[in-house]
Amino acid sequence: MMPMPSIGITCYPSQGGSGVVATELGLHLARRGCEIHFISSQLPFRLHGYDRNIFHHKVEMPTYPVFEHSPYTLSLASAMAEVAAQCELDLLHVHYAIPHAASAYLARQMLLPRRLPIITTLHGTDITLVGKEPSFFPITRFVIEQSDAVTAVSSFLKQETIRVFDCGRDIEVIPNFVDARQFQPRRDTELRARFAPDDRLVLLHASNFRKVKNTSAVVEVFAAAREKVPVTLVMVGEGPELPGVRKLVREKGIQDHVHFLGHIDRLEDVLPTTDVLLLPSWHESFGLVALEAMACETVPIVTDRGGASEFITDGHNGYLRAPDDIEGMVQAIELLAKDPALRLQVAETARRDAAGDFGAGCVVRTYLDLYERVLEHKAG
Numbered sequence: 001m002m003p004m005p006s007i008g009i010t011c012y013p014s015q016g017g018s019g020v021v022a023t024e025l026g027l028h029l030a031r032r033g034c035e036i037h038f039i040s041s042q043l044p045f046r047l048h049g050y051d052r053n054i055f056h057h058k059v060e061m062p063t064y065p066v067f068e069h070s071p072y073t074l075s076l077a078s079a080m081a082e083v084a085a086q087c088e089l090d091l092l093h094v095h096y097a098i099p100h101a102a103s104a105y106l107a108r109q110m111l112l113p114r115r116l117p118i119i120t121t122l123h124g125t126d127i128t129l130v131g132k133e134p135s136f137f138p139i140t141r142f143v144i145e146q147s148d149a150v151t152a153v154s155s156f157l158k159q160e161t162i163r164v165f166d167c168g169r170d171i172e173v174i175p176n177f178v179d180a181r182q183f184q185p186r187r188d189t190e191l192r193a194r195f196a197p198d199d200r201l202v203l204l205h206a207s208n209f210r211k212v213k214n215t216s217a218v219v220e221v222f223a224a225a226r227e228k229v230p231v232t233l234v235m236v237g238e239g240p241e242l243p244g245v246r247k248l249v250r251e252k253g254i255q256d257h258v259h260f261l262g263h264i265d266r267l268e269d270v271l272p273t274t275d276v277l278l279l280p281s282w283h284e285s286f287g288l289v290a291l292e293a294m295a296c297e298t299v300p301i302v303t304d305r306g307g308a309s310e311f312i313t314d315g316h317n318g319y320l321r322a323p324d325d326i327e328g329m330v331q332a333i334e335l336l337a338k339d340p341a342l343r344l345q346v347a348e349t350a351r352r353d354a355a356g357d358f359g360a361g362c363v364v365r366t367y368l369d370l371y372e373r374v375l376e377h378k379a380g
Ligand code: GMT
Pocket: 012, 015, 016, 017, 018, 019, 021, 123, 124, 125, 126, 153, 176, 212, 281, 283, 284, 285, 286, 287, 288, 289
């Protein structure tokens, strides 16, 4: 049995699934005795700054008039190399390939002849959108090949990576996870009453309001569902599409029935007060918020494009619909509103399935096994 490793984790610190996964992973590993060093431009948003075994190293980004843009990739590489040497890190685990895996590669080169292992976790648009940009393509392929281990959050994303980059290397699927003690089906009746004074269905959408989230479809589905059953809509998050969504809501005259909460830190406080999650994205490599919803017994109605079918079985623990299938999503809402027994059954199954194979305990253990294999391979 190896001693618990010291791990450098890099992720995007702002609200977003890859940052959430990296932060929650770090927190769970720290509770199991690993020393975790977050190396990022800000404290990741789910960290408090005082968690045991957790350290944060802020990447400074100096600006000079001669720089058109601050070279973050280089500042990050320097910070990674420095932290790895000073804190005797055993490995770097980077979340989201661009530019984190490239910085990690540079840091490893800076530390030669010691070879610091790099694990890269692919999350989604680092492959499906950004990685395909001609200017990012060669570097993304290079750093995927150079990593000591590469993981993808779904089989869908693994297949996409192999297809897009024509890469022959091994990619391990380690799905996202949810802490079922943190995401629970308790009800804050006061908050729920603010959303819905009666027992109407409360629908929720939570995202970073980017184009890929197809947020106008959420409004279309809600407006059509309202014609059939009593519902209210809660929108969580901020992003470039939000002004357009607000405008659409006003144009449809449904502003009194839509609650815009903006960015919130603790989704686990709001999710359990809602009944249905709507996530009609153009694609989702995983769709972490759907798994978090399931743990709270909020029934997910999620895009069928991407990896959600790896944890949602249509009609069993949620519903899968094409992103433009407005009618199909409305029908699922109508079914749930008219048949409370069915809704309860689907919701309870959702929580059981989320807490099982996708529970934190199970998935964090898989990451630890991977670290052990990578470190053993290095030692051997
Ligand atoms: O790739 C992105 O869009 C960003 C990323 C994020 O940081 O939110 O989202 C991706 O990673 C999440 C965590 O693994 C997944 O749950 C999301 O499905 C995935 N987003 C997309 O595939 C659009």
